[in-house]
Amino acid sequence: MAGKNCVAIAGDTRFGVRNQTVALDSNRIFKINNRTLFGMTGLNTDILTLRESFKFQMNLYNLEEEREISPKTFAHNVAQTLYSKRFGPYFITPIIAGLEGEDYTPFLCATDLIGAMEFPKSFVVAGTGEESLMGVCETFYKENMEPDELFEVISQCLLAAVDRDALSGWGSVVHVLTKDGITTKRLRTRKD
Amino acid sequence: MQKGGFNFDLYQRNVELIEKNNYKVPKTTKTGTTIVGVVFSDGVVLGADTRATSGPIVADPNCEKIHRISDYIWCAGAGTAADTENTTGMISLQLELLSLSTGRSPRVRTALTLLKNFLFRYHGYISAALVLGGVDFTGPHLHMIHPHGSTSTLPYISMGSGSLAAMAVLETGYSSKMGEEDAKSLVHQAILSGILNDLGSGGNVDLCVIKHKSMEFFRNIDTTNSKRKFRKKLPYMFKSGSTKILEKEIEEKMRKMEIVNEKENAIEELEEL
Numbered sequence: 083m084a085g086k087n088c089v090a091i092a093g094d095t096r097f098g099v100r101n102q103t104v105a106l107d108s109n110r111i112f113k114i115n116n117r118t119l120f121g122m123t124g125l126n127t128d129i130l131t132l133r134e135s136f137k138f139q140m141n142l143y144n145l146e147e148e149r150e151i152s153p154k155t156f157a158h159n160v161a162q163t164l165y166s167k168r169f170g171p172y173f174i175t176p177i178i179a180g181l182e183g184e185d186y187t188p189f190l191c192a193t194d195l196i197g198a199m200e201f202p203k204s205f206v207v208a209g210t211g212e213e214s215l216m217g218v219c220e221t222f223y224k225e226n227m228e229p230d231e232l233f234e235v236i237s238q239c240l241l242a243a244v245d246r247d248a249l250s251g252w253g254s255v256v257h258v259l260t261k262d263g264i265t266t267k268r269l270r271t272r273k274d
Numbered sequence: 275m276q277k278g279g280f281n282f283d284l285y286q287r288n289v290e291l292i293e294k295n296n297y298k299v300p301k302t303t304k305t306g307t308t309i310v311g312v313v314f315s316d317g318v319v320l321g322a323d324t325r326a327t328s329g330p331i332v333a334d335p336n337c338e339k340i341h342r343i344s345d346y347i348w349c350a351g352a353g354t355a356a357d358t359e360n361t362t363g364m365i366s367l368q369l370e371l372l373s374l375s376t377g378r379s380p381r382v383r384t385a386l387t388l389l390k391n392f393l394f395r396y397h398g399y400i401s402a403a404l405v406l407g408g409v410d411f412t413g414p415h416l417h418m419i420h421p422h423g424s425t426s427t428l429p430y431i432s433m434g435s436g437s438l439a440a441m442a443v444l445e446t447g448y449s450s451k452m453g454e455e456d457a458k459s460l461v462h463q464a465i466l467s468g469i470l471n472d473l474g475s476g477g478n479v480d481l482c483v484i485k486h487k488s489m490e491f492f493r494n495i496d497t498t499n500s501k502r503k504f505r506k507k508l509p510y511m512f513k514s515g516s517t518k519i520l521e522k523e524i525e526e527k528m529r530k531m532e533i534v535n536e537k538e539n540a541i542e543e544l545e546e547l
Contacts, residue, residue, distance in 0.1 A: 161356075164356075166279075167281050168280055168357075168360075170283065170284040170286075170287075173288070173291075173299060173300055175300050193356075194303040194356065196356040198355035200333060200334035202336075212331075224509045234514060235510075238512055262526060263524060263525050264524075264525045265522070265525075266524075266525070267521065268521040
């Protein structure tokens with residue numbers, strides 16, 4: 083979700099195989115650099131593979147370009163990586179959130195599993211609870227929120243949607259990215 | 275690093291996952307769509323709606339479906355969103371390279387042949403249905419391209435899930451002697467008809483008017499569908515602290531180390547040697 087010169091990504095931390103819970107602390111939101119956060123949902127093996135793949139690509143980018151990648155470029159990189167596997171895709175739905183440029187304008191991008199990007203100004207959702215998330219974000223979202231309010235709104239959205247989705251829950255983490263840094267908070271969620 | 279082209283490494287694994295393990299595949303974003311093109315006396319008008327769907331959910335209420343192939347050749351796309359984006363992108367760069375190497379401005383015919391050859395190679399697996407329109411030195415051209423690679427050249431075209439609704443309007447209103455304003459209004463009405471009557475199309479209307487050496491893009495020319503009437507006046511207010519936190523971690527941006535007096539020390543070391 084985007085606020086005023088800040089963005090936030092929230093996700094749950096349950097890792098399960100259909101109805102069986104396997105782990106309670108699987109992290110699916112990764113920091114790419116000081117300005118970009120990257121979250122994925124879907125098949126866990128693909129999440130881990132792509133995490134390593136993008137880490138490798140970003141290290142190479144930093145060495146070659148001698149600068150940090152901008153969130154928009156990173157989003158295009160993700161889309162290209164996913165489309166190259168058009169016939170045999172990675173089963174993930176990624177979300178990229180970051181602060182773009184000198185003015186730290188919020189940048190949000192979501193793609194489908196083959197890299198069709200969309201750039202909304204307000205919020206992006208992904209995962210098994212995405213339909214509930216869509217509804218609750220649509221209701222609670224306001225424009226130009228400060229970081230504190232953004233945290234409250236995105237947390238309430240996630241908690242509400244997670245309550246209505248059997249496959250999500252068991253802990254959640256919220257990252258709020260501003261020009262001063264990233265604040266990570268863990269929330270109390272239902273343990274069912 | 276990967277080479278260019280499509281990579282089929284995960285195909286085997288995906289087939290097994292879907293058949294043996296009944297894995298629920300994430301949905302691709304489709305552009306259900308109504309796209310329309312009309313030729314008028316001086317050029318071509320292309321129109322499109324702006325809804326991108328993921329199953330029954332609207333993934334993007336305001337996406338751009340009219341893609342640039344070259345300055346005066348534009349293409350509206352329906353089908354799988356990733357396919358239309360990447361196909362038009364690839365042909366756009368091929369056309370640019372071709373026009374640089376031949377030293378001539380690109381023709382609509384060339385774009386048409388590149389697109390149809392590309393799509394035919396994949397026998398319809400790349401689901402991109404396109405309305406290609408543009409003006410080159412031979413005049414205005416309008417073509418429709420189906421995902422399997424077949425093409426037609428017509429004075430007015432509609433494609434996508436809303437094509438029937440749009441074609442009804444086009445058949446009624448089209449005349450070969452139309453001017454620019456008539457053509458724009460006809461395309462506008464055709465798209466609106468698709469938005470209202472087809473569930474896969476919606477959002478705003480985008481228009482693109484291409485004439486000889488001129489192109490005007492009217493993004494969101496009609497936004498009557500996007501103004502929600504019953505939006506709650508007072509937004510929900512969450513007081514600070516209403517969410518219970520278990521742990522909190524703050525990572526401050528690493529400050530760049532300031533290097534002062536480095537030069538002086540270096541010179542001192544040299545003198546000592």
